[in-house]
Amino acid sequence: MDPLFNLLAWGPGGWGDELAAGAGITIALALATLPFGVALGLLVALAKRSPHRIVRAFGTVYTTVFRGLPELLTLYLVYFGLSIGLQTGLKALGFSGRMEMPAFVAGMIALGLVLGAFSSEVWVGALNGIDKGQREGAAALGLRKGQIFRLVIMPQLLRLALPGLGNNWMVxxxxxxxxxxxxxxxxxxxxxxxxxxxxxxxxxxGLACLIYLFFSMVSAAGIAALERRVGRGYVRSPEAGR
Amino acid sequence: MIWCELPGHWLGNAALTSYGCRMISGLGITLQLVAISVSLGLVFGVLLAFARLSPIRPLAVAANGYMTFFRGTPILCQLFLVYYGAGQFRPFLDSVGLWGLFREAYFCAAFTFTLNTAAYQAEIFRGAIASVPRGQIEAGRSLGLHPPAIFLRIVLPQAAMIALRPLGNEVVIMVKSSAVASLVTLYDLMGTTRLAFARSFDLSVYLFAAALYLMIVETIRRVWDVVERRLTRHLQT
Structure with a gap:
C-alpha cells in the first residue's frame, strides 16, 4: 500500500485522526477566544473615548502593552502567572494539592487579551465613522443612552467594524x-x-501549513460573504465617499 | 560588575542579576534577525510586488500563490517546516553545498522570516501602487512621459509614501514574531528569557523581557513616526 496513505490513515496506525482532532482544538480555541477578545476590545475602545482621563489612560496603556508584546511572551506570562497565582491562592485557602492551569483556558485568556488590544483599534475607527447626528437624532427621539447604543449605534458599528474584525480573526x-x-x-x-x-x-x-491555509481561505470567503450580508442595505453612493 | 547586571542589582532580583547579561545579548540576536529579515525581505518583497502586478500571467499567479501561502499560514509552522524539514533533504542540500547553512538554526530563522516578511511587504507595495489615483498616470501620459518614467517619477514616490506606515507596522510585527525563533533552540531575547525562567522559576524575568520588547517596539514606532512626518512634510498643511 502507498506509504503516504499509511502515514495519514485514520486509526492507531496513521496520524489522520490525531491531526483532525488537533485541527478541531485549533478551531475550538480560536472560536472560544473570538467573542471574549472582541467584547474586551469594544470595552477598551469605549474606555479610550471616555471623558475621564484615567479611564482613557488605561485604554491607551492596555493597547500599547498587548499590541507591543510578542504573543508568545504574553502566553508564557499568562500561563505561568496564572499557574503561580492559582497555586498561591489555593495555599492561602488551605488546600495543599497541586492544580494545573488548563492550557486551553490560559491560551484563551492570553489570545483574548491580545485580540482585545488589536480589535479595540478597529472599534475606535468604527466608532469614529458614525456620524454625530445619529446619536443626536436618537436622543431627539427620546431614546435612553443604552437604547441609543443598542438600537442605533451597534447595528451601524458592526458594519463598519467587520472588515477590521475579519483581519483580526485571520491573525x-x-x-x-x-x-x-x-x-x-x-x-x-x-x-x-x-x-x-x-x-x-x-x-x-507542510500538511499542517496547508491545513492552516485551508482555514484561512475558508475564513476569507466567509468574511466576504458576511460583509456582503451586513452591507446589503447600503449602496455605494457618490456622496457617501467615506 | 558589568552594566547588564545593574537592572537586576538595582531591583534586588537575583534571577535578573544572573541572567541579565544573557538577556541583553539575546536582545542583540533578536534585533539582528529582524534587521536581516526586514531588509532582505524588502528587496524580495519589491520584486514580488512587481511580479504580482506584471502582465505576464504565470508570473502574477506564482507571486500570488506565494503571498497567499506565506500570509495564510502561521510563521511557527513555516519555521518548523524549514528547520526540521531541511534535514530530510540533506543529501540534496549537501550536493549543492547548502547543508552547512540549513543546519544552523540561526540561518533557518533568518531565512524563514525573510520569506515571510517578503510576502507581507509585497502585499503592502501592491496595495500602495494600486492606490495611486489613475488620474496621476493619465496626467503623466498626457505630458508625453514614457511608461517607465511615469512609474519611476509619478507612481513610485506616491506609492512609497502610502507604504511607509504599514511598513513600520510590519517591522514591529517582525520584532514580535521573531520570538518564535526561541522554539528552534535560538537564544534570542525570548530564548534567553525562557532559559532564565526554567532555571530560576522567577516570573519577573518575563516581565523584564516584556519591558525590553515594549521598549524596542515603542522606539521603532516613535522613530518611524518622525521619519514619516519628515518625508511627507510637503503634504502637511
Missing part, C-alpha cells in the same frame, strides 16, 4: 499555533508528535 487563527508550546494538543502539537515518530517533518509540517 488570531494563525496565533493559535503558539499554544502548542504549553502542551495543548492542537494541530501543531500533534504535527510535532507525528514528525518525531515518523521522521517525516517536511510532509507533516
Amino acid at each position: 488570531l487563527l494563525k496565533e493559535t499555533s503558539l499554544i502548542s508550546v504549553i502542551a495543548l494538543p492542537d494541530l501543531m502539537f500533534w504535527t510535532g508528535r507525528a514528525t518525531v515518530v515518523t521522521k517525516e517533518p517536511f510532509l507533516f509540517f
